[in-house]
Amino acid sequence: MLKDAIDLSAVRRVLVIKLRHHGDVLLSSPVLSVLKTHAPHAEIDALVYHDTRDMLSGHPALSQLFTIDRNWKKLGLRGQLAAEWQLLAGLKARDYDLVIQLTEHKRGAWLVRMLRPRWAVAPGGNFGKFFARSFSHRYPVIGGNRRHTVEIHLDALRRLGIHPSAGERRLRLVAGKTAQQSVRQKLAAQGVSGAYLLIHPTSRWLFKTWPAARMAALIEQLRVQGETVVLSAAPDPAELAMLADITGRLSRPVASLAGQLSLKELAALIDGARAFIGMDSVPMHIAAAMQTPCVALFGPSGDIEWGPWQVPHRVLTTNLPCRPCGKDGCGGGKRSECLELITEAQVLAAFNSLMAEVGA
Template sequence: MLIDAIDLTAVRRVLLIKLRHHGDVLLSSPVLTALKTHAPHAEIDALVYHDTREMLSGHPALSQLHTIDRQWKKLGPLGQLRAEWQLLSVLKSRQYDLVITLTEHNRGAWLVRLLKPRWSVGPQGPYGRFFKKTFTHRYLQVPGNRRHTVEVHLDALRRIGIYPAPDARALTLLPGADAEASLAAKLAASGLVPGGYILVHPTSRWLFKSWPAEKMAELINQLTARGERILLTAAPSADEMAMLADISARLQRPVASLAGQLSLKELAAAIASARLYIGVDSVPMHIAAAVQTPCVALFGPSGDIEWGPWQVPHRVVAANMACRPCGNAGCGGSWRSECLEKISVQQVLAAVDSLQEALA
């Protein structure tokens, strides 16, 4: 029996802190849902980096979304201090009873000290004495214990007596009416209709997670030879657009592309409208899970148990190599991942066929 569970009836406001990348933030969305389910009377806020805000904006359990802009450092010492102080003032005015941080970032520990909530939850680990002494509750993180990141996040709630039901742990991402409308116009201009295309997102911001361009192009060629309609997407970064250009140059038939042309919310709408998603371990793969679009995901150095598609029909394709998942930026830090290069086009096609047969 948990002897230090908190009294949820005494919780009026909660702050959830997740200062990580886009995918990590989206994978924290079930925590908001579970909190609201178990404490429907409470106001639940979140604090994330400004560039990741669209992963949680519009979440039905969210009262207020606060952000830290990593560009504040360009304001100079005084400007950054002013921005930080303004954020702290807003957070203090909320008078949180419970603060939960899902990362070992020291900013979360400092905020707990400054906001002085009655209860606070943080991860347990070798993060130093200051971090260790900050929280009223710390949830266990067992080294080498391979569990999905969503479950690890939910451990923060289990530690204080909240146990979400297995069917209540879904990801939540709402594209919004504006994004859906603008995406619909772009689809129409590309000659596509909702449900009539496969969305292929070949890239990741970390290119060592990407499948070779020549293999991705061959996969698309084989799909279009079958009569499949394809929509290509990618982030507007120079590296990702260069990879898309390489893939496009190898295609035997024209395909629609909105690469570099979509906001995150529009991308979510595009994935939600797709019949199937194909991509690598990246934010769009998690978006596919959130909007319940069946997906085929290629995994290399990263762990599919920890980061795979969550609660959505899917197939994971990965090479059977003893060294994976290693978590490295390519073999030996080379930004080339042999475990991805070993995946064949036929393996991915077989995964696509298997998933589509299961959905039929």
């Protein structure tokens, strides 16, 4: 028996802190769901970076969503301090009984000391005495591509005596009716009215992407099979340049909403697709959240730690002894051989196998 399990009946308000990138924040969404299931009387808030807020906004378990804008530093010292003080005042007014810190970020330790909850839990590890003494509970982090990130997040709850069932661990992202309507209009403008396959060939980290020539060849083969292909990409200039390289190799144009979508609209676009093909990236995690079957290509990143979560999928990797290395391309050269060795035939076979499995 866990001797220091918390008394959930005494928990009125909870703050979940996840100060990381978009995908990391989305992968923390089951923590909110599990908390609400096991403590339905409690109000559950979250604190994330402002640019990642759409990963959790609208979550049915969420009471309030607080954000930290990384652009506050552009306000000058006085403006930044005013924004920080306003945030702290808002958090203190909530009078939290429990704070769940899902990263080793020292801001979380400072907040716990200022908010003074009855309980606070954070990752284990050697982050210094100040961090260690700020929390009543610490949970071990099993890294090294041995445990999925969702499970690592949920370990924070297990350390408190909350054990989620398999059905409670699904990702949750709410696109919203406005985003859904907007996407339908944009697809119609591209001449897409029926079933489509969404391909998101880019990533914020370009060393995680498949070569443009291979992606173009795959698109051609999919169209031969009768697939209606829609492309998406972030508005980042490097990603749009890669997409232009791909489309420039095609025999005829393909529908593309690259650079035209908000995160909520991207979620709606993925939700409406019969399947998703892409890299280890935020859109792949969104596909899992929307329960859209997906084919994911993994190179330097760990597929056990970051793979598609609780959704029908196929993961493609190469059996090289050095992967997953997590490096910025082989030798830091921006190109990942473990990705380049994956062939179009392998991806096409994986897609067809997945479609046969789900009956699509």
